[in-house]
Amino acid sequence: MTDIRIQTENLCKTFRNGRLATPVLFDVNLEIRAGEFVAIMGPSGCGKSTLMHILGLMLSASGGRIRLDGRDMSQASPAERARWRRERIGFVFQRFNLLATLSAHDNIALAEQIRRNPPDGQVDRVLAAVGMTDRARYKPGQLSIGQQQRIAIARAVVHRPAILLADEPTGNLDSAHARLILDLFGRIHRQDHPTIVLITHSPEAAGYAERIVELKDGRIHHG
Amino acid sequence: MLRLAWANLLHHKIRTALSVLAVAIAITLLLILVGLAHGTLNDVSRRMESVEAQILVRDAYFDLGSLSGGKLWEKEIPRLLEVKLDQQPAVERVMPVFLGRMKLAGQSQNVFGIAPQDFPYFIGSRRLVDGGLFTDADSARELLDRFEQAGTMGDTTSPAYMPLIVDQRLAAAGDLHVGSAARYGDLDARVVGIVQTGVAGRVFAPINTLRAANGVAVQTAHLFFVKAAGRLSTDQLLALCERIEQATARSATLVADYGRIMKGNFRTLILFVDLVSLIALVICFLFILVTIYTSVLERCREIAILQSLGATRRRILLQTVQEALLLCVAGTLLGIGLTFAVRYGIETARPLMTVEIRASWLLGATAVGIGGGILSSLYPGYVALRHDPVEALSFE
Numbered sequence: 001m002t003d004i005r006i007q008t009e010n011l012c013k014t015f016r017n018g019r020l021a022t023p024v025l026f027d028v029n030l031e032i033r034a035g036e037f038v039a040i041m042g043p044s045g046c047g048k049s050t051l052m053h054i055l056g057l058m059l060s061a062s063g064g065r066i067r068l069d070g071r072d073m074s075q076a077s078p079a080e081r082a083r084w085r086r087e088r089i090g091f092v093f094q095r096f097n098l099l100a101t102l103s104a105h106d107n108i109a110l111a112e113q114i115r116r117n118p119p120d121g122q123v124d125r126v127l128a129a130v131g132m133t134d135r136a137r138y139k140p141g142q143l144s145i146g147q148q149q150r151i152a153i154a155r156a157v158v159h160r161p162a163i164l165l166a167d168e169p170t171g172n173l174d175s176a177h178a179r180l181i182l183d184l185f186g187r188i189h190r191q192d193h194p195t196i197v198l199i200t201h202s203p204e205a206a207g208y209a210e211r212i213v214e215l216k217d218g219r220i221h222h223g
Numbered sequence: 224m225l226r227l228a229w230a231n232l233l234h235h236k237i238r239t240a241l242s243v244l245a246v247a248i249a250i251t252l253l254l255i256l257v258g259l260a261h262g263t264l265n266d267v268s269r270r271m272e273s274v275e276a277q278i279l280v281r282d283a284y285f286d287l288g289s290l291s292g293g294k295l296w297e298k299e300i301p302r303l304l305e306v307k308l309d310q311q312p313a314v315e316r317v318m319p320v321f322l323g324r325m326k327l328a329g330q331s332q333n334v335f336g337i338a339p340q341d342f343p344y345f346i347g348s349r350r351l352v353d354g355g356l357f358t359d360a361d362s363a364r365e366l367l368d369r370f371e372q373a374g375t376m377g378d379t380t381s382p383a384y385m386p387l388i389v390d391q392r393l394a395a396a397g398d399l400h401v402g403s404a405a406r407y408g409d410l411d412a413r414v415v416g417i418v419q420t421g422v423a424g425r426v427f428a429p430i431n432t433l434r435a436a437n438g439v440a441v442q443t444a445h446l447f448f449v450k451a452a453g454r455l456s457t458d459q460l461l462a463l464c465e466r467i468e469q470a471t472a473r474s475a476t477l478v479a480d481y482g483r484i485m486k487g488n489f490r491t492l493i494l495f496v497d498l499v500s501l502i503a504l505v506i507c508f509l510f511i512l513v514t515i516y517t518s519v520l521e522r523c524r525e526i527a528i529l530q531s532l533g534a535t536r537r538r539i540l541l542q543t544v545q546e547a548l549l550l551c552v553a554g555t556l557l558g559i560g561l562t563f564a565v566r567y568g569i570e571t572a573r574p575l576m577t578v579e580i581r582a583s584w585l586l587g588a589t590a591v592g593i594g595g596g597i598l599s600s601l602y603p604g605y606v607a608l609r610h611d612p613v614e615a616l617s618f619e
Contacts, residue, residue: 053613058531079535086533097528097616101230110227111532155532 005069005163005195006032006055012063013050013218024050025218027064034069034162035193037185039200039209047218048199049167055197056089056165057081068163086115090156090194094168096148098140104151105136111155126154130184146177153184160192167199182208228545231525235518239550242514246554246596247561249507250588253500254562255578259569260496262579264489268482274423275344276318276448276478277460280467283474285445287484295319297442299471303449306466313463315452318344319444323433325407327389327426328397330575334387334407335424336433336444342388344450346422354401354416357386357429384411385436388427392420396574410436425575448478504591507554512599515547519603527612536608543604544597551596555589 011028014021024047032038042048053059054066057073065074068084076084085091098107108123127133130150140148149169156164166185170178186208189196198209206212214221232239271279280303282293300317307313321336337345342356385407389399394417399405405412412428428436434443451463457477464475476484486493519526529539566578 050613056531058616059613082530082533082535084533085531089533091531093531093616095616097524097531099227099230099525099528101234102227106226106230114529114532114534114538 003033004031004067005034005036006030006197007067007070008055008061008064009067010064011051011054011061011066013047013054013059014062023218025054025061028215028218028220030213030220032195032197034195035189037189037196037198037208037210038213039198039206039211040213040215041200041203041206042215043201046215048201048215051215052165052167052197052199055163056091057084087159088162090159090161090164092149092153092156092164092166092169094171096140096145096152096172098148098152098155100140103137103139104132104143104147104154107140107151108155108158111158115159117159122158126158129157130154144177145172146174146180149173149177149181150184153181153188157188157192157194161194164188164194164196165199166196168201169198170200170202170205178202178205225545228542228549231518231522231546232549238514238518242511242550243554243557245507245510245514246551246592247557249503250555250558250592251561251565252503253591254558254580254584254588255565255569256496256500256503257584258562258566258578258580259576260489260493262577264485265482265579266577268485270421270423271481272478273347273349273421274318274448274478275347276316276450277455278449278451278464278467278475279478279481280317280447280449280471280473280475281445285474287481287488294443294445295447295473297444299473300447302470303447303467306463306470308455308459308463308466312452313455313459313466314449316341316344316450318448318450319430320446320448321430321433321437321439321443322445323407323428323437325405325412325426327405328393328399328575332393332426333424334426334428334433336428336430337424338430341448342427344448345424345427346418349419349422351388351416351418352391354388354414357388357415357427357432384413385428385432386415387412388416388418389414390418390420390422390425392574393425407436449475504595508595508599511547511550511596512602514550515543515600515603516606518546519543519607523607523610523615526607526610527615530612531616539607540601540604543607544600547596547600547603548593551592555592558592559585559588 008028008030011025012023013025014023028051040048040051050059054061057076061074065072067073068088073081073084099110102110105123105127108126109119112119112122124133127136130153132147132150132154135143135147140151143151170181173181182205185196185198188194198205200206280295281287282295284293297319300319303317304312304314318337318341323334323336324331325334326332335345339356387405394400399414401414401417403414405414430444434440449467451460455463460477464477467473467475526539529542562580566580569576569578
């Protein structure tokens with residue numbers, strides 16, 4: 001078992017729309033160790049979110065390789081990629097992406113159902129961990145944006161993922177709520193030691209990470 | 224996942240209600256059309272098959288569908304009674320039926336002219352619920368006398384009338400009771416008895432009286448019901464039919480085959496009903512397809528979230544199918560309920576119409592609803608899988 005959890009080699013991504021080709025990432029070489037908390041910083045449009053989606057196997061790279069736990073995922077089948085997302089990866093998005101029709105509890109339970117995990121109290125455990133037990137039956141529309149993000153984090157960590165990917169998780173929050181959320185990430189990292197990749201353009205948020213990787217114009221500048 | 228499908232449907236209450244209603248209407252239309260077409264034919268068939276006889280003898284040109292055509296001479300009855308199988312007399316009883324038509328309860332009705340002594344064989348286990356059995360001789364004699372004397376049947380001042388026995392359903396439809404007056408052409412008629420529903424004719428009259436009312440003085444009939452001696456197998460009955468045809472040069476068929484013959488005569492009608500039902504179903508499932516398709520387009524982000532959580536393509540397709548299935552199952556159940564309500568309405572407003580609902584048809588409608596739901600959700604499911612999840616997650 002390698003200590004390197006995430007590794008990219010000359011990773012490239014070009015979006016194509018008919019004849020129009022828009023290159024976004026160029027030869028990205030990155031290594032993130034197991035249990036490391038890394039922030040990826042950079043200005044808007046530099047390719048941070050694209051990189052996160054490739055690391056989370058939501059997008060395929062146009063070139064280069066990506067390895068997770070030493071396994072080359074560049075040519076993995078859609079089913080294999082889905083299995084990794086299901087079992088080893090957790091996502092937190094800037095816009096929370098909770099299902100509006102389900103309660104907070106059911107949003108988290110749904111993720112466990114997709115993983116076919118038995119309902120053995122994990123949902124209640126993470127709800128308590130993010131301090132949302134008393135809002136379990138509320139629907140996202142009935143929660144504040146800070147509470148919605150806490151539920152989104154609970155959903156992302158309920159299966160204790162090896163990799164937690166967070167795309168601007170505090171981008172929609174005021175500073176007080178942002179601090180709460182970042183504290184939560186810090187606590188999760190201390191307790192469960194997942195590899196955390198935090199995409200942000202906020203220096204304050206990046207300050208919670210152990211290492212900062214700077215991305216500029218689709219290339220790694222520093223890290 | 225089922226909870227998510229349920230939650231999504233409840234979230235769009237009006238759209239869900241309209242979709243369920245569309246399926247329900249299609250299922251109702253299907254069941255009512257089939258039930259009405261087959262119900263009417265089966266009702267007539269069952270009533271004919273209720274006669275305690277196994278063989279129907281008719282002129283070769285007599286149309287069982289319209290109950291009209293050539294006549295038979297009653298002098299053939301002795302010949303029929305002489306028919307033997309394995310040297311044994313095979314015919315126990317021959318019951319002639321002279322058919323007429325009259326208007327009752329707002330509709331044209333076939334009148335079965337039968338001999339009063341044959342009446343028990345026509346009603347079987349059913350009973351007269353009001354009034355009594357008619358007598359033939361007096362009214363027939365009087366009518367024949369008048370016919371001979373005046374050469375016309377138009378003297379309505381005469382106390383002579385044609386006695387009728389009607390079934391309960393016709394009595395209810397026409398508000399008829401014992402003593403109710405009616406007209407047979409220019410002739411007075413009167414209800415003398417009411418029999419339980421399910422007998423071959425909705426209206427019975429004494430055969431000689433009916434002949435006389437039609438100006439027929441000779442002993443003719445349109446049909447002979449033949450009751451076989453003893454219990455004969457189907458093969459023996461078919462052999463008896465052949466013997467009867469040889470002996471009389473008439474057409475002899477099993478009473479049990481009446482329904483099949485009727486359905487053969489009404490093949491075009493049944494085909495039309497099947498076609499209309501099919502069109503109703505296609506429209507219904509197109510509606511479901513559009514509903515699910517619209518809902519998929521509206522929920523790209525939700526599908527992308529499921530993908531980010533690791534849901535497989537199969538699981539996402541299943542999610543789409545589940546929603547369609549819930550719509551179709553709810554629509555089918557509502558449709559079945561509506562079918563019973565519509566049947567009640569039809570049979571209350573038009574008591575002579577029969578809407579038959581069979582358990583096998585209900586199961587078939589359920590299968591059609593579920594199968595259609597699955598089929599009509601496959602394309603939207605395929606569309607759902609083709610959406611770019613990253614794009615859906617990034618934008619509203």
